[in-house]
Every structure is written in structure tokens, then in C-alpha cells.
Amino acid sequence: MKLTLHIIKKDMYQFRWSLVLWLACFVYFFLFQERATFHVDTQLRDILRLVAVLTIAVFSWALLVSIIQQDHPTDTRAFWKTRPVSALRLVMVKLGLVLALFVGIPLLIALTGGWLQHLVVFNTLREFSLMVLAMSSVTLTLAAAASCTSNIVYALVLWLGVVFGSGTVAELLSRSLPKLTAHLAMQMNMNRIITLLVFSAVLSLAIILNQYLRRRLTTTILLLILASAGCSLAGVLWSYYYFYHG
Amino acid sequence: MTFPMNIIETDRLTRRFRATEAVHALTLAVPTGSVFALLGPNGAGKTTTLKMLANLLLPTAGSARVLGVDSRKLGERELAQLGYVSEDQRLPDWMTVTQLLGYCRPFYPTWDADLEAKLLVRFELPADRKLSQLSRGMRMKAALLSSLAYRPKLLVLDEPFSGLDPVVRDDLTAGLLEAAQLGETTVLVSSHDIEEVERLADHVALLDGGRLRFSETTEALLGRFRRIEVDYEGTVDSSSLPESWLGWSSGGGRAVFVETAFQSEHTERACRERFPLARVRAHPMTLREIFITLARAGRHSTEEIAR
Numbered sequence A: 001m002k003l004t005l006h007i008i009k010k011d012m013y014q015f016r017w018s019l020v021l022w023l024a025c026f027v028y029f030f031l032f033q034e035r036a037t038f039h040v041d042t043q044l045r046d047i048l049r050l051v052a053v054l055t056i057a058v059f060s061w062a063l064l065v066s067i068i069q070q071d072h073p074t075d076t077r078a079f080w081k082t083r084p085v086s087a088l089r090l091v092m093v094k095l096g097l098v099l100a101l102f103v104g105i106p107l108l109i110a111l112t113g114g115w116l117q118h119l120v121v122f123n124t125l126r127e128f129s130l131m132v133l134a135m136s137s138v139t140l141t142l143a144a145a146a147s148c149t150s151n152i153v154y155a156l157v158l159w160l161g162v163v164f165g166s167g168t169v170a171e172l173l174s175r176s177l178p179k180l181t182a183h184l185a186m187q188m189n190m191n192r193i194i195t196l197l198v199f200s201a202v203l204s205l206a207i208i209l210n211q212y213l214r215r216r217l218t219t220t221i222l223l224l225i226l227a228s229a230g231c232s233l234a235g236v237l238w239s240y241y242y243f244y245h246g
Numbered sequence B: 001m002t003f004p005m006n007i008i009e010t011d012r013l014t015r016r017f018r019a020t021e022a023v024h025a026l027t028l029a030v031p032t033g034s035v036f037a038l039l040g041p042n043g044a045g046k047t048t049t050l051k052m053l054a055n056l057l058l059p060t061a062g063s064a065r066v067l068g069v070d071s072r073k074l075g076e077r078e079l080a081q082l083g084y085v086s087e088d089q090r091l092p093d094w095m096t097v098t099q100l101l102g103y104c105r106p107f108y109p110t111w112d113a114d115l116e117a118k119l120l121v122r123f124e125l126p127a128d129r130k131l132s133q134l135s136r137g138m139r140m141k142a143a144l145l146s147s148l149a150y151r152p153k154l155l156v157l158d159e160p161f162s163g164l165d166p167v168v169r170d171d172l173t174a175g176l177l178e179a180a181q182l183g184e185t186t187v188l189v190s191s192h193d194i195e196e197v198e199r200l201a202d203h204v205a206l207l208d209g210g211r212l213r214f215s216e217t218t219e220a221l222l223g224r225f226r227r228i229e230v231d232y233e234g235t236v237d238s239s240s241l242p243e244s245w246l247g248w249s250s251g252g253g254r255a256v257f258v259e260t261a262f263q264s265e266h267t268e269r270a271c272r273e274r275f276p277l278a279r280v281r282a283h284p285m286t287l288r289e290i291f292i293t294l295a296r297a298g299r300h301s302t303e304e305i306a307r
Helices: A002-014 A016-034 A042-070 A087-116 A121-148 A152-174 A182-214 A217-245 B046-053 B097-107 B113-122 B136-148 B166-181 B194-200 B218-224 B264-274 B287-296
Strands: B006-017 B020-031 B035-039 B061-066 B082-086 B154-158 B186-191 B203-208 B211-217 B226-231 B245-251 B254-259 B279-284
Touching: A002 A016, A002 A042, A002 A087, A002 B097, A016 A042, A016 A087, A042 A087, A042 A121, A042 A152, A087 A121, A087 A182, A121 A152, A121 A182, A152 A217, A182 A217, B006 B046, B006 B186, B020 B046, B020 B061, B020 B186, B020 B203, B020 B211, B035 B046, B035 B194, B046 B061, B046 B082, B046 B154, B046 B186, B082 B136, B097 B113, B097 B136, B113 B136, B113 B166, B136 B154, B136 B166, B154 B166, B166 B186, B166 B194, B186 B194, B194 B287, B203 B218, B203 B287, B211 B218, B218 B287, B226 B264, B245 B287, B264 B279
Parallel strands: B035 B186, B035 B203, B082 B154, B154 B186
Antiparallel strands: B006 B020, B006 B061, B203 B211, B226 B254, B226 B279, B245 B254
């Protein structure tokens, strides 16, 4: 445990300024989103909000990829590889850190926002759960892309490639789908989103564990293909299910 | 913990990169307490071998035992007794030398703060400077310091002298010799810098094209190689020379060759059979001369070169 904390401390220290800026962006966004008491016109506020969202997204992306790639799981030149740090310990550190930063902190901010707006958290549990699932899925897929590539640009290309690739395939396949009623389509969309998020998260976790613990390139490639194909199919098969059983 | 006679043992260790076989069925033993040099030209498979031993690369076939365990199962306990310094290692450049040592220290129960302080002075490292601001030689020293301060049982060095100036080489060699002379550390060093290796190593192995050409003590190797000069009269028949004679050249009443299985009486007798009235002189060879002779005779099979 002491060594685990030692590695976390090292990462936090290394990225201390980026983390401070990233948190500042979050707080700024939170102030605009939840407590917009500034006397600015709506158009300017929307622009500022958009800038804040984009800054947070880009910053989060760069920070997440850097945290993973700083101690790259498969690079034989990586410093940690010849130090007494087991791959299991490192993957726990990295996953714990990115999930705490990119799921824990947004959740905390959202809960604080809810509390300030006098929302009863229990009543909005479903929304919060969905938010945690979405954030976890995005974080894990980004972490998986980072663990498979050697720099930020490649990681972005891989992530976007898989997301848009499977999305395009799903879109093409959905042209021949049976027509659903509006009510059924709404029901299906929620289940479809949850399925896609869970499936992506599980596959990403498998890729990350393989990259750290087994280091089999073939397995990683197969899992990436499975993730893309699985997401495309999961997006399509729900329509058939609802058409015949809905 | 005590280790067996050999701190490293490989059994038909093989690594392929697609169609290329970087290391072919390598069977090697590194005795505990030795300074073992793995020599070979560029692309001989030295780095790949060391990476497999440190579990940085998985073997395609065969196996290796390092510090008494399968190299693929090296855990935190074994890695705490293993030092690895490579020319292409990615150090955390954002750290200062002090931060690097501070980061490494908690991982090693055997970390010796006095030795760390002593090596810091010996290597003349600027403690508060970032690694990214250090020269190549200084970075190598910092890496070596972070791998020596816990008195590892096994120190693996991949081309540590490559591209360094003579002063830095001397500092590194002195540091390594000091560690080795304490008898606690086995050093496995890969290099094509033969002069430095000659100062350090008591065991030598030669890899060429991923294959092991020989592995023996430096003393035995230097003992069995001699450059022979023969001053003769008349002509000589060079069609049936012994297989242990390499690099034969003759002309103007003098023949020169390298005897790879030198034994004073035996070699002299073999020469006398061919040149009854000749004057035969045997000159000791340096490791560098032996290496060059073997490289030139690369077309000879392993059996021809080996004892």
C-alpha cells in the first residue's frame, strides 16, 4: 500500500500544475452552469460555456493519456519496467487515479451542484448512476486507447477511429432496420445506450489488463475488433429485439 | 537469500520478430559473482537477450532462469535485487537527480544511503538539476547510481559505454569495478566496446547473428588465442591447415595466423610438422584482436571456432 501511494504521489506531483488548471476549468464551468449570476448576455454565456466544455474535454484527454503513457505498459524502455513495481500494482494505480479524477471529481461536483439546488439525490439516483456509467466508460475507453499507443495524437486517432468506425457501421446497418413506434424507440434508446456503455467499459478494461498483465499484441487487436464490431451490432440488434418482443 | 552457482541460466532461449530471428536457441550460464561480458557486433541479439532476461520482452521459445526464478515470473521481490541500465532507457526526465533517487529509494529495502551519497560525489552529479538538462554521460551515471545504491545481486548493463567520452567511461568502469569487487553483485554487460570490457570482465560470451559463438572465462579465452608468426624457408602448402588456425596469410618467407586452441607444446609440434626448420613465435592477443579475428572468420562454423 505504501508503494502504491508512493507511485500515486509521484504522478500527482508530476502533473500538479496540469491538475490545478484542470480543476480550475471545472470550477469555472461549475460557476457558469450552476450558479450563473453573472450579468452577461445569453449569447456570450453560451460561448463561454462552450469554451469551458471544450477546454475541459481537451485538458482531460491530454491529462488522462499522459498519466497512462508516462509509465507505458508495453514500452520496453519504460523506467518502471525494471523497478520493483509489478504490472498489477501499476494498473491498479493508474486505473484508480484516472477513475478518481475523471469519474470521482465530476460526480462530486455534480452532487454538490444537486445539493446547492436542493435536489434529493435519492430521487435522481438513476441520472447519477447513468452519469457514473458514462464517465467510467469514456474514461476506460480513453485509457485503453492510451495504453495501446505511444503518444497523445495516436491515442486520439485510435479512439476516434474506433468510436466513429463502429458508429458508421451501426448507421449503415440501421438503414435496413424495422420501424418502431416513438414510444418503443425511446425505451430502446436508453437500453441501447446502457448496453453500449457497459460493453465498451468491459472491453476497454479487458484491453487495459491485457496490455499491462499479458502484453499479447494479438489479444489486444482482437479485443479492439471485438469492441468495434460489438458496439456496432449492439446498436443494431436492439431494434430487432424491440420490434419482435417490444 | 543465496543463489545457485549460476545467477542466470538460459535454455534454448529464442526470440523472433516476425520473420527475423533475433536470438536463436541461446543456452548460456552466468556464474554468480562474475563480471560477464556479452560481446557481439550491432544486431547480434545482445539487447534482445538482455531484455528477455529482465522480462522486458517475452521469449518466443525456450526459457531463462534469473535470480532463481523463471524470467517471465520476475516479481517485485526479484526486481528489488536486479539493476538494469540501458542506453535507450527512458528516465523520468522531469525529475531532478535528487527526486529520481528519492523516488527509487522506497522500492528497495536494501537501499544504502551512504553508498548513494558516496556515488553521488564520485560521479560528480548535479543533484538539483533535472535529468532532461543533463548530458548523455551524466544521465547514464544517474541511471547507474539509481541501480547501484541498493547493492543489487545482479546488474544488467546494455551498452553502457556507447557514445560516452573517455572520462565518463572511466568513472562508470570504476564504479562498476567497485561494485563487482565487493563480490555482492554479478554484472552482466553487453557491449561492443571491447577495451572497457577487457578491463571489467572475467567471463566473455560472443553472440553473432543471434547465435552463441562461445562462452568462457576471459583467462581461458586469452590463453587459447595466440598470433603465431613463422619464419620459414622454401614454400608451404596451405591446403591442409588445422581447423584451429584462422586468418592464415603467408609470403616473403613469413606466415602469420591465429591459433584458436593454443597449447605451447602442441602448437609448436604442429608448426614443426609443416615447417621443420622454421622459427616460430607466439604472441598473446588482446580481446579486441580476438574479437576482430573471429568477426573476420565469421563464415567459419561454431564448431571450428569453439574449443
